[in-house]
Amino acid sequence: MDSFFSLLSGFEIAFTWQNILLVLLGCFFGTVIGMLPGIGPINAIAILFPIMFALEIDATSAIITFAGIYYGAMYGNSISSILLNIPGTSSSAVTAIDGYELSKQNKGGKALSMSAWASFIGGTLSIFLLVIFAPVLASFAISFGPSEYFVLMIFAFLTLTAFSEGGIFKAMLSALLGISLSTIGLDPLTGEPRFTFGVNEMMDGIDFSVVVIGMFAISELFNVFLTYAQEKSEKIDSSIKKIHSIALSWVEMKKSIGGILRSCFGGFIVGVLPGAGGTIASFLAYTTEKKINNKDKTFGKGDLRGVAAPESANNSAAVGSFIPLLILGVPGSETTAIMLAGLVSLGITPGPLLLTDNPQVFWGLAASMFLGNLFLIILNLPLIKIFIKILSLPKSVLMSIIVILSIVGVYSVSGSVSDLYLMIIFGVLGFLMKKMSFPLAPLILGMVLGKLIENNFSRALLYNHGDYSVFFNSPMTIVLWILIALSLFAPSLLRRYKKQK
Amino acid sequence: MLNVKSDTLQAIFFLIFSASYLGFSLYKMYNFVSFSNSNPYLFTSFVSFLMLFCSLGLLATPKHDEKLSVLKDIRKILNIIFALFIFTVVLELTGFFVAGLIICSYIAFIFGASILKSCLIGLGISTFIVIIFEFVLKISLDSFYIFGF
Numbered sequence: 136m137d138s139f140f141s142l143l144s145g146f147e148i149a150f151t152w153q154n155i156l157l158v159l160l161g162c163f164f165g166t167v168i169g170m171l172p173g174i175g176p177i178n179a180i181a182i183l184f185p186i187m188f189a190l191e192i193d194a195t196s197a198i199i200t201f202a203g204i205y206y207g208a209m210y211g212n213s214i215s216s217i218l219l220n221i222p223g224t225s226s227s228a229v230t231a232i233d234g235y236e237l238s239k240q241n242k243g244g245k246a247l248s249m250s251a252w253a254s255f256i257g258g259t260l261s262i263f264l265l266v267i268f269a270p271v272l273a274s275f276a277i278s279f280g281p282s283e284y285f286v287l288m289i290f291a292f293l294t295l296t297a298f299s300e301g302g303i304f305k306a307m308l309s310a311l312l313g314i315s316l317s318t319i320g321l322d323p324l325t326g327e328p329r330f331t332f333g334v335n336e337m338m339d340g341i342d343f344s345v346v347v348i349g350m351f352a353i354s355e356l357f358n359v360f361l362t363y364a365q366e367k368s369e370k371i372d373s374s375i376k377k378i379h380s381i382a383l384s385w386v387e388m389k390k391s392i393g394g395i396l397r398s399c400f401g402g403f404i405v406g407v408l409p410g411a412g413g414t415i416a417s418f419l420a421y422t423t424e425k426k427i428n429n430k431d432k433t434f435g436k437g438d439l440r441g442v443a444a445p446e447s448a449n450n451s452a453a454v455g456s457f458i459p460l461l462i463l464g465v466p467g468s469e470t471t472a473i474m475l476a477g478l479v480s481l482g483i484t485p486g487p488l489l490l491t492d493n494p495q496v497f498w499g500l501a502a503s504m505f506l507g508n509l510f511l512i513i514l515n516l517p518l519i520k521i522f523i524k525i526l527s528l529p530k531s532v533l534m535s536i537i538v539i540l541s542i543v544g545v546y547s548v549s550g551s552v553s554d555l556y557l558m559i560i561f562g563v564l565g566f567l568m569k570k571m572s573f574p575l576a577p578l579i580l581g582m583v584l585g586k587l588i589e590n591n592f593s594r595a596l597l598y599n600h601g602d603y604s605v606f607f608n609s610p611m612t613i614v615l616w617i618l619i620a621l622s623l624f625a626p627s628l629l630r631r632y633k634k635q636k
Numbered sequence: 637m638l639n640v641k642s643d644t645l646q647a648i649f650f651l652i653f654s655a656s657y658l659g660f661s662l663y664k665m666y667n668f669v670s671f672s673n674s675n676p677y678l679f680t681s682f683v684s685f686l687m688l689f690c691s692l693g694l695l696a697t698p699k700h701d702e703k704l705s706v707l708k709d710i711r712k713i714l715n716i717i718f719a720l721f722i723f724t725v726v727l728e729l730t731g732f733f734v735a736g737l738i739i740c741s742y743i744a745f746i747f748g749a750s751i752l753k754s755c756l757i758g759l760g761i762s763t764f765i766v767i768i769f770e771f772v773l774k775i776s777l778d779s780f781y782i783f784g785f
Contacts, residue, residue, distance in 0.1 A: 186775070189773075189775045190773060302694075303693075304690045304693040304694040304697060307686070307693075308691065308694065311683055311686055311687045312687075315680070315683055315684070318680050318683070324674050324676065325674060325676050327668070329664075329676055330680075353720070356716065357716060360712075360713060360746065361713065529749070530748065531743070531748055531749040531753075532744065534743050535741075535744045535757055535758070536761060538739060538740070538743050539736055539740055539762070539765055542739070543765060543769060546727075546732070546777060547769065547776075552724055552727060559717065559720045559721060559724070562720075566709075566713070567706060567710075570706050570709060571646055571706070589679045592682075593674060597674065
């Protein structure tokens with residue numbers, strides 16, 4: 136009941152003119168960004184975050200906008216997947232299997248409509264789950280000390296690295312590189328300058344937005360330049376013709392609703408797990424539905440249920456990922472890692488105390504999500520032809536806009552040219568890492584969590600007079616170590632077991 | 637041509653990097669005023685040790701045989717890297733408006749627009765950004781530094 140009244144107070148925050156406008160803008164730009172291949176919500180948030188900071192927008196409004204971009208991108212993803220077979224990000228790759236088939240059969244409009252409704256239902260129901268489970272987890276996590284936090288963050292890293300491409304060692308090296316970058320600058324406990332090599336500009340450490348914009352936006356410019364091809368515009372014009380009617384029949388909706396609900400719950404659970412995210416949620420949802428409903432072998436040949444399940448799951452996972460971010464202060468993906476950095480720099484520390492110290496952030500966000508989902512369904516269905524036209528924007532204009540906004544994002548806050556040099560260097564580093572199959576998400580997570588890990592590590596040791604057994608002697612840490620061992624060894628053991636079978 | 641896709645070379649690079657990082661951290665740790673749990677290099681020593689361990693792990697895992705020349709790719713994007721560096725120098729000398737115009741025009745040009753179209757794209761985007769940030773949002777970008785205000 137408390138949650139219900141708190142949610143009502145959240146609506147009071149969400150229904151101010153400023154926040155309504157920010158949700159609308161977030162959803163609109165999220166949809167556009169999500170559609171464009173190679174540019175994800177992380178780029179949009181990374182570019183927008185310093186601008187928000189410069190505009191002195193409060194933390195609640197900032198997180199409301201970021202969340203709008205995040206789940207707006209989940210909607211937008213499906214548009215390019217269904218019509219062009221080009222997923223905006225990997226979380227909608229599985230939607231393309233049946234979505235593109237439907238599009239080829241001139242049922243693109245129906246697929247888009249189903250995707251929008253599934254996203255709406257999945258997204259809205261998962262907000263209820265967020266509202267119910269977040270306070271429960273917060274009351275449990277309030278007993279966490281520095282040692283529990285330290286082990287929890289190691290768990291978050293290991294689950295993220297286990298799901299990353301390129302192998303576990305590459306992912307771990309990437310995460311450790313991120314942690315190392317976070318140690319540059321003055322040591323928080325002793326004030327000793329570390330790895331600054333006498334450069335004064337390095338005393339404050341490396342700004343997070345410089346690394347993110349360099350690694351994601353600038354490196355993407357290099358990638359797009361290498362793979363640049365001009366074959367798209369004809370394809371887009373023909374895709375618009377394939378949309379036809381967007382109306383869904385009651386029978387079609389009835390056939391898909393079971394899958395939407397199942398995928399919503401599954402997606403939410405996957406979203407809560409650090410590192411798993413929308414991609415795994417959508418793949419799991421698709422394979423589950425295929426197993427349950429593929430008696431007439433229609434999956435993969437243009438079945439609306441193959442569009443509904445992954446779309447419901449990835450939107451639900453996006454909402455679920457706010458639980459570890461806001462309640463534990465441990466983000467599970469690179470996008471939520473940026474949000475964490477944004478909240479911290481705006482003076483809010485996510486964690487179990489967030490619900491008591493800054494309830495307006497959590498409840499304002501939860502209420503704004505209802506509003507955002509409503510905006511997205513209103514925006515997506517009638518304006519679909521306009522959105523798809525954005526895909527035909529020439530690369531020359533699009534890349535110029537991305538580059539200039541990246542530069543503004545870095546320069547507007549610090550006004551320092553040295554940050555721009557660093558941004559270029561990180562752009563090249565990000566490009567090289569992508570080429571060599573090193574995942575970037577663990578690096579970003581390492582950079583955000585590095586300072587927190589170090590603080591908790593030092594504090595746990597200080598409180599226990601340097602006794603390292605503190606990391607192993609509470610029941611919670613033991614459970615977490617068991618989970619860590621499972622996440623490390625279970626995949627290879629399962630593979631071996633399957634081979635033997 | 638250097639085949640950087642080969643994981644061995646990457647592992648060797650990380651091995652050298654993490655060994656130097658560990659050596660430096662340990663040296664600094666033992667030379668710090670007091671050797672206690674609040675030593676600022678204790679944590680970095682742990683991190684560098686783990687990096688060394690992962691580099692060895694990477695070295696020991698089976699290798700990919702895919703051949704991909706990163707140096708060739710770097711050579712292809714070298715013009716953009718130089719353009720970005722030049723942009724930063726121009727920004728220091730003339731302010732954001734001129735620098736933005738140059739970089740946007742250049743990016744538009746390398747992505748297939750004609751010279752005239754590139755200049756127009758550069759002018760349009762740079763003017764739009766300056767109007768929005770300087771005059772609407774009131775965020776200073778030192779846009780007209782060359783003109784002294």
